[in-house]
Amino acid sequence: MTRVAVAASYGGPDAIEIVERELPEPSEGEVLVEVKAIGVNPFDYKSYSGALGTDASKLPIALGSEASGIVVAVGGAVEGPGGTIAVGDEVVVSGQNGTYAERILVPARFVLSKPEALDWKVAAGVLAVAGTAYDALESVGIKSGDTVLVHGAAGGVGSVVAQLALARGATVIGTARRQNNDALRAYGAEPVEYGDGLLDRVRAAAPNGVDASIDTVGTDEAVDVSLELLTDRSRLVSTAAFGRASAGGFLTVGGPASMERRRLASPVLLEQAGAGVFEVTVAKTFPLADAAKAHAELQSTHPRGKFVLIP
Ligand SMILES: NC(=O)c1ccc[n+]([C@@H]2O[C@H](COP(=O)([O-])OP(=O)(O)OC[C@H]3O[C@@H](n4cnc5c(N)ncnc54)[C@H](OP(=O)(O)O)[C@@H]3O)[C@@H](O)[C@H]2O)c1
Structure with a gap:
């Protein structure tokens, strides 16, 4: 089981609910990650605010597109963009919906090695x-x-x-x-x-x-x-x-062309962040259960830097 934050309806941040979900074992090419930190982005609240349209058939909406964590299971011999992924690896997940969770099951193509120089919180918020x-x-x-x-x-x-x-x-x-x-x-x-x-x-x-x-x-x-x-x-x-x-x-x-360009550039960008070519600062952290509070604050004048959720 894992606890997951979803938007149960369209509207303001109080549309967010914490629900429990079963997680299957990883299939071939999938990676199960125990999440340490989750990057919060404006798209996360735009996805249920109505700013991008509404479609009741899409509810509940999985929130979040990036996280950092530890690999706890893999399906077969798994290759990510940076090579083999094994249990115990410290990783960054980017480009996969539904990262507002304690554990996430993701295809290996979205899983990259976390640079040692980046702590969990910064690593979670770099790639978007x-x-x-x-x-x-x-x-x-x-x-x-x-x-x-x-x-x-x-x-x-x-x-x-x-x-x-x-x-x-x-x-x-x-x-x-x-x-x-x-x-x-x-x-x-x-x-x-x-x-x-x-x-x-x-x-x-x-x-x-x-x-x-x-x-x-x-x-x-x-x-x-x-x-x-x-x-x-x-x-x-x-x-x-x-x-x-x-x-x-x-x-x-x-x-779609943007998403592909970003995916291809992700390993280098992560390496550059680790090497200090550019810096991403963390402004605030919130417990995952307070995702609604984080979204409300992010929509008004807020401190400089990323907001990060901690499961
Ligand atoms: N198209 C895409 O693929 C894509 C991807 C990522 C993000 N985005 C969008 O890009 C935007 C920025 O995202 P973000 O993550 O950088 O958000 P963010 O961290 O909240 O930054 C937004 C910045 O806008 C500034 N700002 C607020 N009101 C302003 C105004 N009236 N005039 C000038 N600057 C103002 C703020 O600066 P001060 O603090 O100095 O006031 C704030 O630092 C969002 O709309 C997001 O949805 C789009």
């Missing part, structure tokens, strides 16, 4: 944000010498976008609320406060212009400022402004 960040950087071809405007540069995705862009040799102007400006400076980005007058502040911070922009916020302000500054709209990508992208002539990420 880093995969999205890498995907966004690739989609607009960020390279050395670019000046990049990153909207939401203190956020989970935005902070990795900014750090990986800097590692590629780009200059980064990052939007954030005032309290997060020092954190942006600490990793080498130029902070700009969002809100009224944003366009003028970005122009002052980037007197030679902006070559590309990555929006991780999705507000009209973020999109409008980027469109005003860029000469080439195909160098704007958003993780959130889906409604405006086709008419606006800019890109979004998140479809």
Whole structure:
């Protein structure tokens, strides 16, 4: 048996219920993982909020797409993206739905070795944000010498976008609320406060212009400022402004091609996180039973860094 958090209906965070589930033995190619920590992402609450539509036949909705833990059983000789997976291995699970659980049964292709340098909590929260960040950087071809405007540069995705862009040799102007400006400076980005007058502040911070922009916020302000500054709209990508992208002539990420690009990049991204090429910080941990509380907090102004659930 395992305890699992699911959304039993569409609505707010109180739609989340903790239920008990039977777990079968692993079939050929499957891995049973005892979960140590679970990364929380905005998609988790969007999956039952109605923001992505509603379909009663999908209820209850399995929550979560990433976790860290220990392998407790395998089905046959199991090969993951990084090689053989054995009982006792410390692993990261990424890309599989339903990680809000004490134990999860997953196909081996979603199971990677946890770098020793990452603790359980950080390891659980790295890949969703880093995969999205890498995907966004690739989609607009960020390279050395670019000046990049990153909207939401203190956020989970935005902070990795900014750090990986800097590692590629780009200059980064990052939007954030005032309290997060020092954190942006600490990793080498130029902070700009969002809100009224944003366009003028970005122009002052980037007197030679902006070559590309990555929006991780999705507000009209973020999109409008980027469109005003860029000469080439195909160098704007958003993780959130889906409604405006086709008419606006800019890109979004998140479809099947994105998922494949992220899956292929995951081993390297995990290695880079372990080696300190970029950092993911943990803002808060919550018991798995308090998943609803974590979702309510994540939807309002919240501390910088990842939220993590502990079973
Ligand atoms: N398409 C995809 O595949 C994909 C994948 C992952 C995430 N996403 C989406 O990307 C978005 C960000 O995810 P996340 O994990 O980075 O979330 P997050 O950690 O909560 O970060 C969001 C950031 O947005 C900033 N923000 C809030 N209001 C703002 C405003 N009015 N103007 C500018 N910035 C504002 C906040 O910065 P301050 O704290 O400085 O205020 C916050 O740090 C979410 O909508 C998520 O669903 C999409």
